[in-house]
Amino acid sequence: MAIAFHKPQAEFLYEIESKGLPLSRQDAYRLLCTNNDSLPTLLAAAQRARAKFKIAAITYSRKVFIPLTNLCRDYCGYCTFRRDPGQSGAHTMTPDEVMNVVHAGQRLGCTEALFSLGDKPEAFFPQMQETLRHLGYKSTLHYLEAMCEKVLRESTLLPHPNPGLMSAEWLKRLARVSPSVGLMLETTSTRLLEKNAAHDNAPDKDPSKRLRVIEDAGREGIPFTTGILIGIGETMEERVDTLIAIRDLHAKYGHIQEVIVQNFRAKPGTPMAHSSEPTREDMLRTLAVTRLMMPAMNIQAPPNLSDPHYADLLDGGINDWGGISPLTPDYINPEKPWPHLDELKKKTEAKGFELRQRLPVYPEFINRRIVAGTFDSDLLGRRIAAASNSDGFARKAA
Secondary structure: OOOOOOOOOHHHHHHHHHHOOOOHHHHHHHHHOHHHHHHHHHHHHHHHHHHOOOOOOOOOEEEEEEEEEEEEEOOOOOOOOOOOOOOOOOOEOOHHHHHHHHHHHHOOOEEEEEEEEEHHHHOHHHHHHHHHHOOOOHHHHHHHHHHOOOOOOOOOEEEEEEEEOOHHHHHHHHHHHOOEOOOOEEEEOOOOOOOOOOOOOOOHHHHHHHHHHHHHHHHHOEEEEEEEEEEOOHHHHHHHHHHHHHHHHHHHHOEEEEEEEEOOOOOOOOOOOOOOOOOHHHHHHHHHHHHHOOOOOOOOHHHHHHHHOOHHHHOOOOOEEEOOOOOOOOOOOOOOOOOOOHHHHHHHHOOOOOOEEEEEOOOHHHHHHHHHHOOOOOOHHHHHHHHHHHHOOOOOOO
């Protein structure tokens, strides 16, 4: 519901900004629930915060999307990526398939190999155990680790794995073969684990388990990507609480390199096929509140999920478009193609920003790890040095 202000929102925001950001929980909830008439004032405040804390450029990572396996033991209510063994489209990539995509991406100037995969499918499917045995690996994570190292050794791309839940030991192992790791928190709402909710029959979406992974990454100082998924049944209070959980972990460890604000899109054939999607105004308001809650954070929103009006997302205070591929589709949202990079550049510049290509690890985290000497292998350090310029951006920027 919309909250009525006892004073003009512009005055309220001026008081908040004069006191200094970030927003408190109460103020964030209040702004998230205001009506659309006050949205321009909120967006203006978010844009001021971005201008104060971030450079005058919008970044993106040129990537190839590698769906290492789409077998998954979780059944989320909105997902069309996952498959059961024997189901049409079920597939685990071979090493040759992985490297064919990587080398094709290298020829197109890509610098990131984004690995997405189902969560521990071998724990649920004997067929995956057999596939791994045939490939010569004990588990999906062992196979992922080997493919990340293969990418480092045999290409100029840098891996960025999103393997789901993992132990602290596995985080450390993956950090030796990739400069950053990702796991979407999505929400801290345990209600969404209940029957017929978005995460019913998806045990790996338990918020406490995902928060544990993010915190373990913080203890290890691993540059980490996470974010929220809005419109999957959470309340506005729960949306704010999810952002606060991310903010608190970053305040404690300083390791979260970006926060993704992703909007739910209904997909045919899923339990949530007829659920309402977030409106443009809801997305912009959430972005603006996220910026004001974490003013110095790198904040990303996927452009393909807001096409054809994705340039409007810049009004919400984002400073990053995320990974964009000139080669591979978004296998999580295959019905939503990436924008062409030339078009992305034009739309970004039309809003008054330079478009800059980054690596899967952000420049400030590259510099931090170099200074601290925390890259866990000489190979990884050499690959990052070769891929980055003196500012920490991609050496061959678009």
